[in-house]
Structure formats: structure tokens, C-alpha cells
Amino acid sequence: MRYFRFYRLLLLSLLFITCKEQETKKQEPLKIACIGDSITYGAGIENREQNAYPQQLQVLLGDGFNVKNFGVNGNTLLKKGDYPYWKSNTYQEALAFKPDIVFIKLGTNDSKLQNRVHLDSDFVSNYKELINSFKEKNKKTRIVLLLPVPSYAQDTSRIWNPVIKNKIIPLTQKVAFETGSEMIDLYHLFVNEPKLFPDKIHPSALGATRMAKRVYESVIQKVENNNKGFNFSKVDKKSESNFYGYKQTNFNFKNIPCKIVTPKRIAKGKPWVLRARFWGHEPQTDIALLDRGFHIVYCDVANLFGNNEAVNRWNNFYDLMIESGFSKKVVLEGMSRGGLIIYNWAVENPEKVACIYADAPVLDGSSWPGGKGEGVGSKGDWQNFKNVYGITSEFEMAGFRGNPIHKIEAIAKGGFPMFHVCGDADKVVPVHENTKIFEKKIKEAGGKIEVIYKEDVGHHPHSLENPTPIVNFILQSTSKIQN
CATH class of the missing domain: 3.40.50.1820 (Alpha/Beta hydrolase fold, catalytic domain)
Structure with a gap:
């Protein structure tokens, strides 16, 4: 009888520990990585630690989510770009984060004269490699490609809107099609809105709010469980x-x-x-x-x-x-x-x-x-x-x-x-x-x-x-x- 009570108590203790572990696992926040350049980082935004779009996204989502800003000023998607995201410590930190959702907003700096020469040969393959690097860390991660916002700058050798619109965006859409990645069209969300770009390239805090709200919608969207489409x-x-x-x-x-x-x-x-x-x-x-x-x-x-x-x-x-x-x-x-x-x-x-x-x-x-x-x-x-x-x-x-x-x-x-x-x-x-x-x-x-x-x-x-x-x-x- 004494042994029976001992094993019964042991079984109940193990069951309690298992339930606690499962409860803790359920309560772990969903990890969201915002990958990008200075627009993600929040360059030019006053008090960017609170007003950059990833920080505003965290406020919108609240408890249950852990949003991290992995934006780096001036970085390119292209490995052959002048400042590749690949070489940044921030990229390694993002990989180590093992996010559940990855929002990637790169491509703006790739439109510069010294970088755009590599677009046709390398952009698609480099983007696919970036996506795969996150999937290797977490096979179930959601990958969402954010189409770059427009640029209102006039210097054709720098960040140049015709290249963003006619080259970067179609290439990004090609990547989304071939990898099955999701997309959010930020470009048309900011067309004809130069007032939201004080320096003609970076969105203001209000522009960051618009980005955060659109990304927020994607996170909380209600979807079909089986994702079964047309027969x-x-x-x-x-x-x-x-x-x-x-x-x-x-x-x-x-x-x-x-x-x-x-x-x-x-x-x-x-x-x-x-x-x-x-x-x-x-x-x-x-x-x-x-x-x-x-x-x-x-x-x-x-x-x-x-x-x-x-x-x-x-x-x-x-x-x-x-x-x-x-x-x-x-x-x-x-x-x-x-x-x-x-x-x-x-x-x-x-x-x-x-x-x-x-x-x-x-x-x-x-x-x-x-x-x-x-x-x-x-x-x-x-x-x-x-x-x-x-x-x-x-x-x-x-x-x-x-x-x-x-x-x-x-x-x-x-x-x-x-x-x-x-x-x-x-x-x-x-x-x-x-x-x-x-x-x-x-x-x-x-x-x-x-x-x-x-x-x-x-x-x-x-x-x-x-x-x-x-x-x-x-x-x-x-x-x-x-x-």
C-alpha cells in the first residue's frame, strides 16, 4: 500500500510538471523579426526606439508577441551591394532569434547606381538564399516580403524610384512566386504621399504608423484552417x-x-x-x-x-x-x-x-x-x-x-x-x-x-x-x- 501511494504521488508530480511545461510553452510569445534597411531601423524618425514601425507593431500586437527590429542603415539585399545585410552582426542576431514570422523589407538601397548593376544576375538568387537561411532555423516560419516604399528623391545615381518600381518590385514578386512567400504591397500604400517622406526616402513616424498597421493586419488576419482553394x-x-x-x-x-x-x-x-x-x-x-x-x-x-x-x-x-x-x-x-x-x-x-x-x-x-x-x-x-x-x-x-x-x-x-x-x-x-x-x-x-x-x-x-x-x-x- 505504501509503494502504491508513493508511485501515485510520483505519477501526479510528473503529470503536474508536464502540464506546467506545456502551459509555459503555450504562453511563449510569437517571435516576429523585422528584417530591413534604414526604413525598418527608423532612420530620421524622432525617438525611433518607440516610433520605428517594428516598435509600433509591438504596441499594436501587445502581449503574446515579441517583435524585434533587425533593420540596418544603408544595407542591401545583394551580396555584391556596397553594404550587404549579409555581413551585418544584426543578420546573425536575427537568425539566432529563430523567429516564427519574418517580415523582410529590403531592396531600396539596391536601387543605387553602384548596386543596380547586379540586380539581374543576383537579386533573385540572393533573396531566395536569405529566405532559406531563416527556414533552416525554423522550418515553420512565415516569410512575408514587403515591397519597398516609393522614393521621392531626384538623384538618379542614388535611391531611384523608377528602379524600385520597374526592377526591384517585379524581381521581389518573382521571388514570392517561386518560393511561395507571402507579400505585402507597401509601394502602392505610399504612392502620391510625399508628405510622409520628410527627406524624400524615409517615412516619418506617421508613415511608420501606416506600415505598422498594415503589417499588424497581416499578423492578426483570420484565415482558413486547411488553406484549401479551388477544386x-x-x-x-x-x-x-x-x-x-x-x-x-x-x-x-x-x-x-x-x-x-x-x-x-x-x-x-x-x-x-x-x-x-x-x-x-x-x-x-x-x-x-x-x-x-x-x-x-x-x-x-x-x-x-x-x-x-x-x-x-x-x-x-x-x-x-x-x-x-x-x-x-x-x-x-x-x-x-x-x-x-x-x-x-x-x-x-x-x-x-x-x-x-x-x-x-x-x-x-x-x-x-x-x-x-x-x-x-x-x-x-x-x-x-x-x-x-x-x-x-x-x-x-x-x-x-x-x-x-x-x-x-x-x-x-x-x-x-x-x-x-x-x-x-x-x-x-x-x-x-x-x-x-x-x-x-x-x-x-x-x-x-x-x-x-x-x-x-x-x-x-x-x-x-x-x-x-x-x-x-x-x-x-x-x-x-x-x-
Whole structure:
């Protein structure tokens, strides 16, 4: 009996110690390493020990996270750069930290004249080696590549924005695609914001706040547990390609060309954007949503001008997406003539629409391609428009009610929010013949619509160079705003 009590006490003691060890392990903070140059370090920021972006990130995340600033002034990603990150003691300290998440923001100094000569030969391989060095220390670590912020400096021999935009960023996206690393597009987050760069290169404390908030969103984002995306077993899979750092899969469904771009981590609820026409044009909104876990998809309805065949194609494609477990409410995105299909589909399927983002949209075929108002029109497209709608006479055209401009009451009744971006000097799709009439009547009918009118801008460029207002509208409409 005495031995039994002894072993029982021993077993309970061991169980208590094991539970304590597991509890301690659970309470260990998640380790986050912020790798970078002077922008990460916080150069030029007053009281950088509190105001550099990694320190602000720590405050936002609070207990349960251990954020370390491993930024080094002037450092390059390139091993052959003038001051390689590889040779710094800070790099070794970052490796020894064995982080759970690594945010890498390098590349700005690689745009200098003496460094950019090595970009084509070494940048991708050096970046992959840097990523692997952290994975060797912690196989489960999350790697997130931060695209460099823009530079507003004018010295072409120093940090130079055209090199950042046209060389560093595409190479970084190539690395993200080939390694499966996540990305955050900081570049477009700071476009047209020179006031946030007091010395034209380094963000201010307020700029660091913007960086910290965006990185914070990535850390706390709710994602699907199994990260299971689209089921390609039911389609004729054709090919894969790189869509700005993300995997694009091209395939046919019912003999219709389709595309799906997959995020690295799928947001909870599997939100998705169905884009109409002009695939890949002004992609900054799509990239920002991919960064946040949305799928971007396309089902070809070109040259159908939103007619019944186009609507039926999208009906079938929608059903295919739902079979793969995607959200039952889709974000619709349409530029120019894409406005015809997004609204004609929405009015037939209002309960399936999360929101609509329309950019310089055609809402009345008589305006474009018809050119019956002040717009230039397009003779060939106008004939195609009439053909696909079976219109053979001016009498039939006069009675035609298949444009979104004719369906305003039904659209407003659908209840989904709408967001338009238009140039107020558009001579192709005149805004006063399309969005301005539409906006006024939608509001009169009780619908929800916001419009940004770009002063002295024509039909192009589409979108906003900094897409934050569009992205925030979509996040709000799909309940994906992070608090």
C-alpha cells in the first residue's frame, strides 16, 4: 500500500510538471523579426526606439508577441551591394532569434547606381538564399516580403524610384512566386504621399504608423484552417503563370476561358472577386486583395456586352465557385465596358453580390459604343453590341431596355453597396451620360453608392494609383476590416 501511494504521488508530480511545461510553452510569445534597411531601423524618425514601425507593431500586437527590429542603415539585399545585410552582426542576431514570422523589407538601397548593376544576375538568387537561411532555423516560419516604399528623391545615381518600381518590385514578386512567400504591397500604400517622406526616402513616424498597421493586419488576419482553394478536378486545367507574385491558373470551363489567382493564405470565409474584362490592367486593387487572402477570378464574357449569354456564363461559373466552398457573396469588379456585365448579372442575382467596384463603367450602350451623346463611340463595337442583343432596327433600339441605366430601381433594391471611380473629363464614356445619372437615380431610389471623380482625368488611367479607398470599401463590404 505504501509503494502504491508513493508511485501515485510520483505519477501526479510528473503529470503536474508536464502540464506546467506545456502551459509555459503555450504562453511563449510569437517571435516576429523585422528584417530591413534604414526604413525598418527608423532612420530620421524622432525617438525611433518607440516610433520605428517594428516598435509600433509591438504596441499594436501587445502581449503574446515579441517583435524585434533587425533593420540596418544603408544595407542591401545583394551580396555584391556596397553594404550587404549579409555581413551585418544584426543578420546573425536575427537568425539566432529563430523567429516564427519574418517580415523582410529590403531592396531600396539596391536601387543605387553602384548596386543596380547586379540586380539581374543576383537579386533573385540572393533573396531566395536569405529566405532559406531563416527556414533552416525554423522550418515553420512565415516569410512575408514587403515591397519597398516609393522614393521621392531626384538623384538618379542614388535611391531611384523608377528602379524600385520597374526592377526591384517585379524581381521581389518573382521571388514570392517561386518560393511561395507571402507579400505585402507597401509601394502602392505610399504612392502620391510625399508628405510622409520628410527627406524624400524615409517615412516619418506617421508613415511608420501606416506600415505598422498594415503589417499588424497581416499578423492578426483570420484565415482558413486547411488553406484549401479551388477544386480544379472539374475543369480542363491548362497552365499556370505568375500574377504579380501569385499563382494564376488558366483553364477552360464549358469551353470558356477562365482564370483564378490564389492567395498565399486564404481569408476566413473564402472571399473572392469576379473581374470583368481587361484582365491584369491596373492591378493594384487586385494585388492588395490577394495580399489580404481574396481570390481574384475571371470568366470570359468578352464582346457579349452583358447580354443573356454573358449572364448565363457567370451563373454557371458562380455555381462552380460555390461547389468549391467559396463565399456565397462575390465582389464584382468591372472597368469600362465591364460595367455592363457586372450590373446586368447583379440585377439578376442581388442576393449573391457582396458589393460592386466599377471603374469608368459603361452603363448605357447608346453612350458607348453607340456614341449617341457626346462620346466618341466605336462603330465596330456598336454593330457588335446590336448583333449580340439581336437588334436589327432603330425602332428596336429605341425600345431596348437591357442597359444598367434602365435597371436602376431593381439595382437599388438589390441592397448591395456600390463604388465608382471615374475621370470627370472622360470623352470615351462620358461621365454625365453614365455614372452621374446613375448615381443620382440610385440615391433617389434608396441605393448605396459612393463615387470618386478624378479631376481633369479622361477614360484612362483606370483605378487609383493608391487603391486604399477602393480596398477599404471592399473590406468593409465583406466584413474583412481588421480592428
